[in-house]
Amino acid sequence: MSLLSDLQAERDSKRAQVNSLESTLNQLNSELANLQAQYNSLCASLQEEIAELDRRTASLESQIADVKAQINELKARSGVA
Amino acid sequence: MAVKFTQIGSTGDCAFWSCLPFGSKIYFGTYGYPRAYNYPPWTLVKSFAAGESVPRITSFGGTIYCVTENKGYIYRMNSPTDWVVVHDDSWEYGLGMASLGSYIYAAFCHRGEDRTKILYSSNGTSWPVADDWNGGEIVVLVPYNGKVYALGRKGGFLTGKTWARRGTGTSWADVRALCPNVVGTWRAGVVFNGYLFLGMGDRSDGKTKVYRFDGTNLSGELFSISAFKSHYTCVCNGYMYWLFGPHMNQGSSSAVNYYLYRTPTGDAGSWEHLKTFSVNPVSSHGKYRTKGCVGCLNNEPYVAVQNKVYKMEGVALVYTCPYCGATFSSQAELDAHIASEHPTIKVTCPTCHSLLEVTLGGEGGFGDWGGYGSNLLTNPSAEEGWAGWTKDEDGGSIIICSDWPPPPGATGTCHFGLATTYGYAIPKAWQDVDVSGKASLIDRGCVRIKTSGWRGNWPEESDKNRLIFEYLDSYGKVITSYDTGWLGGGTEKTWNKYEDSRVIPVGCRKIRVRMEWKSISTHCSPRWDELFVQLSEREYIPEPTENLLCPVCGAYIEKGVSIKLLAEGEFITQLRQQINALEIQAAQLEKVIADVRLQIEEIKAKLGMG
Numbered sequence: 001m002s003l004l005s006d007l008q009a010e011r012d013s014k015r016a017q018v019n020s021l022e023s024t025l026n027q028l029n030s031e032l033a034n035l036q037a038q039y040n041s042l043c044a045s046l047q048e049e050i051a052e053l054d055r056r057t058a059s060l061e062s063q064i065a066d067v068k069a070q071i072n073e074l075k076a077r078s079g080v081a
Numbered sequence: 082m083a084v085k086f087t088q089i090g091s092t093g094d095c096a097f098w099s100c101l102p103f104g105s106k107i108y109f110g111t112y113g114y115p116r117a118y119n120y121p122p123w124t125l126v127k128s129f130a131a132g133e134s135v136p137r138i139t140s141f142g143g144t145i146y147c148v149t150e151n152k153g154y155i156y157r158m159n160s161p162t163d164w165v166v167v168h169d170d171s172w173e174y175g176l177g178m179a180s181l182g183s184y185i186y187a188a189f190c191h192r193g194e195d196r197t198k199i200l201y202s203s204n205g206t207s208w209p210v211a212d213d214w215n216g217g218e219i220v221v222l223v224p225y226n227g228k229v230y231a232l233g234r235k236g237g238f239l240t241g242k243t244w245a246r247r248g249t250g251t252s253w254a255d256v257r258a259l260c261p262n263v264v265g266t267w268r269a270g271v272v273f274n275g276y277l278f279l280g281m282g283d284r285s286d287g288k289t290k291v292y293r294f295d296g297t298n299l300s301g302e303l304f305s306i307s308a309f310k311s312h313y314t315c316v317c318n319g320y321m322y323w324l325f326g327p328h329m330n331q332g333s334s335s336a337v338n339y340y341l342y343r344t345p346t347g348d349a350g351s352w353e354h355l356k357t358f359s360v361n362p363v364s365s366h367g368k369y370r371t372k373g374c375v376g377c378l379n380n381e382p383y384v385a386v387q388n389k390v391y392k393m394e395g396v397a398l399v400y401t402c403p404y405c406g407a408t409f410s411s412q413a414e415l416d417a418h419i420a421s422e423h424p425t426i427k428v429t430c431p432t433c434h435s436l437l438e439v440t441l442g443g444e445g446g447f448g449d450w451g452g453y454g455s456n457l458l459t460n461p462s463a464e465e466g467w468a469g470w471t472k473d474e475d476g477g478s479i480i481i482c483s484d485w486p487p488p489p490g491a492t493g494t495c496h497f498g499l500a501t502t503y504g505y506a507i508p509k510a511w512q513d514v515d516v517s518g519k520a521s522l523i524d525r526g527c528v529r530i531k532t533s534g535w536r537g538n539w540p541e542e543s544d545k546n547r548l549i550f551e552y553l554d555s556y557g558k559v560i561t562s563y564d565t566g567w568l569g570g571g572t573e574k575t576w577n578k579y580e581d582s583r584v585i586p587v588g589c590r591k592i593r594v595r596m597e598w599k600s601i602s603t604h605c606s607p608r609w610d611e612l613f614v615q616l617s618e619r620e621y622i623p624e625p626t627e628n629l630l631c632p633v634c635g636a637y638i639e640k641g642v643s644i645k646l647l648a649e650g651e652f653i654t655q656l657r658q659q660i661n662a663l664e665i666q667a668a669q670l671e672k673v674i675a676d677v678r679l680q681i682e683e684i685k686a687k688l689g690m691g
Contacts, residue, residue, distance in 0.1 A: 004630065004652065008656060029677060031681060
């Protein structure tokens with residue numbers, strides 16, 4: 001009876017440990033999900049900013065090209081080589 | 082027995098004396114002034130021309146007839162509100178009435194004399210004398226085994242001896258077995274389960290006794306009660322009902338008792354008291370009078386006591402939770418409640434027989450369906466005549482016939498058929514299959530049924546028959562049914578099989594198989610043959626969550642189907658296996674948790690939350 005009782009107590013203890021671990025895992029999974037959501041949101045925001053900067057860079061490069069073209073045209077008219 | 086009686090009708094007259102189901106209604110005849118009522122709905126259909134009472138109503142030739150007392154009239158019903166006098170007798174007391182084969186019989190007594198005559202008629206209009214019996218009084222006529230039994234008394238009231246005659250047409254003789262040397266009167270008789278049951282009243286010991294007659298021998302007593310006489314009897318839904326009560330004439334209006342009993346067999350010890358009615362006799366024709374009767378319509382019993390008629394209904398059983406006292410209307414609802422609120426079951430320890438509780442882990446499950454068993458019907462293909470079947474020919478005639486080739490796979494040559502019927506008559510025959518022994522399995526949805534029958538078609542549009550399998554609860558109420566509906570028509574004599582299968586509904590305790598016929602012609606003959614009722618079962622499997630150690634004797638009990646006893650070594654092995662499995666599960670969880678923690682740290686670092 002003692003062996004059986006000990007084994008049953010150990011079984012019950014292990015079952016309680018498993019239940020506790022399952023509970024901990026659930027909490028951590030929940031925390032992880034929240035952090036991943038924050039991270040994903042931040043990444044999305046950064047990507048939007050990068051995209052905007054890319055658009056502005058392209059626009060400035062276009063303006064620079066126009067100015068360079070105008071300078072070259074003026075040089076040609078004035079006989080400056 | 083939980084029953085209730087709901088009043089469905091009454092009369093301003095003294096009492097009801099007789100009743101008869103016919104078509105879709107039950108008819109009642111009165112004492113005080115002769116009137117007829119029917120139900121449903123409760124309706125006064127006729128106040129007769131003259132007289133005192135309607136002692137008996139009988140069906141014949143597709144309609145009903147009645148006799149009246151203190152005016153020796155016989156009436157025939159043309160329609161519920163149109164009755165005509167078909168015989169006016171100088172003998173004032175019409176008492177008994179019955180039909181058998183091609184004849185209807187009526188018994189009349191002569192005022193002031195111990196003398197009875199029986200009239201008979203084949204057409205309902207001409208009533209010659211069948212028997213003129215000088216020496217006693219016939220109270221009731223009952224057809225049984227091909228003869229009409231005239232039951233009553235030889236000699237004067239309260240001094241004469243119980244006596245009976247039987248016969249057909251004009252051939253009548255005393256039935257010696259029914260003429261014991263006992264002061265009294267046969268007051269009521271009814272055919273049930275192949276026997277003629279008789280109630281003997283007017284006895285010097287103040288008791289009424291019931292006996293059984295098999296055509297040759299009288300046996301009993303089967304039942305005895307302190308009451309002056311049996312007022313009336315009938316058969317309803319597998320039971321024989323008897324109403325016992327007081328002497329017709331009372332000296333005052335002081336309350337008297339009527340006793341309603343029923344029995345499924347008639348055997349001694351099987352009689353169930355349903356209700357004692359304590360009522361006041363009503364003054365009529367110079368005295369305080371008592372009368373009552375019992376009848377049956379659509380498998381539901383009706384009882385009339387004095388001037389009120391009641392319908393008897395079963396009261397739904399209350400299923401009480403053994404743990405919290407909550408009540409439910411079915412075993413299934415109680416089971417669902419226990420499974421959700423008290424997830425335990427009781428298990429008997431196989432070693433010390435202690436009652437133990439085991440925690441349930443689910444709703445339980447089912448094993449596989451077993452094969453169908455043998456046919457549960459007695460005489461399913463008419464090879465033994467009508468053995469096992471109860472007939473109500475309703476004024477027509479149903480027969481065993483063998484003039485057609487049998488249906489495919491038939492076990493014999495005979496069929497159940499119809500000889501004649503008229504008008505609204507619906508001859509029928511039925512047989513009950515008792516499944517109450519499987520109640521616990523049925524109420525868990527563990528019994529399946531397969532029913533079938535072969536129908537022989539008679540190619541006349543007006544000739545129809547139907548087959549019904551009714552699933553009845555313990556009170557005889559129909560829970561559900563399989564009904565072929567009225568079948569007929571076509572141009573050929575053909576056999577067709579009708580079949581059904583289903584899980585027997587929760588609460589079902591009896592299956593009634595009923596064949597019916599109808600026709601407006603007189604030569605029809607649709608058939609039924611090869612009827613089957615077969616059952617198949619599956620096991621209910623409780624689902625306890627874990628093994629059990631009996632706290633009384635220390636035996637080890639395994640969860641699952643069989644709740645079987647384990648050896649100690651097996652039990653220890655199982656415990657260790659469980660511990661090992663839990664340890665592995667815990668280790669896996671810890672690893673997963675570590676991984677998740679790592680992911681969380683990485684994300685926090687990326688987010689600058691470190």
